[in-house]
Amino acid sequence: MTVKTHWYEADTRFIPGHYQPAALIDLALSRDIDSHRLLRGTGLFHEDILAGQTRLSPQQFLALIGNGRRLLDADDSSFLFGQRLLPGHYGAASHALRHAQNLHQALDALVQQQALL
Incomplete structure (x- = not known):
C-alpha cells in the first residue's frame, strides 16, 4: 500500500531537466566549462539532459547549482543565468513578459503568473 502525499521529498525527481538545469548547463558550456566537471556528483549525464526527458531531484539540482557557482566564478554569471x-x-x-512595455507591466505579469513562472 502506498501513501499519497501532497509534497515532494528532497530525492523526488520532479524538476524538468530541459528548463532551468539545461539553461545553467548551456551557460557553463558557453564559458568553455567541461560538462563532466559541471555534472560531477549530481548523478546526471549530459546526454540525458539533451534527451529532454530527464527529471532532477532538488538534491541533484542543488549539486548542479553548487558546481556551477564554483566553476562559473564570474560576477555576471547570475545575471546571465x-x-x-x-x-x-x-x-x-x-508572451505577456516579452511584450511588456515597461517594468510595471512586466512585474504585473510576474505577479499574475507567479504559480506558473
Whole structure:
C-alpha cells in the first residue's frame, strides 16, 4: 500500500531537466566549462539532459547549482543565468513578459503568473 502525499521529498525527481538545469548547463558550456566537471556528483549525464526527458531531484539540482557557482566564478554569471530563464517557454505568461512595455507591466505579469513562472 502506498501513501499519497501532497509534497515532494528532497530525492523526488520532479524538476524538468530541459528548463532551468539545461539553461545553467548551456551557460557553463558557453564559458568553455567541461560538462563532466559541471555534472560531477549530481548523478546526471549530459546526454540525458539533451534527451529532454530527464527529471532532477532538488538534491541533484542543488549539486548542479553548487558546481556551477564554483566553476562559473564570474560576477555576471547570475545575471546571465537569469537572462536565459525569462521570458522562458511558458505560453501566455512568457508572451505577456516579452511584450511588456515597461517594468510595471512586466512585474504585473510576474505577479499574475507567479504559480506558473
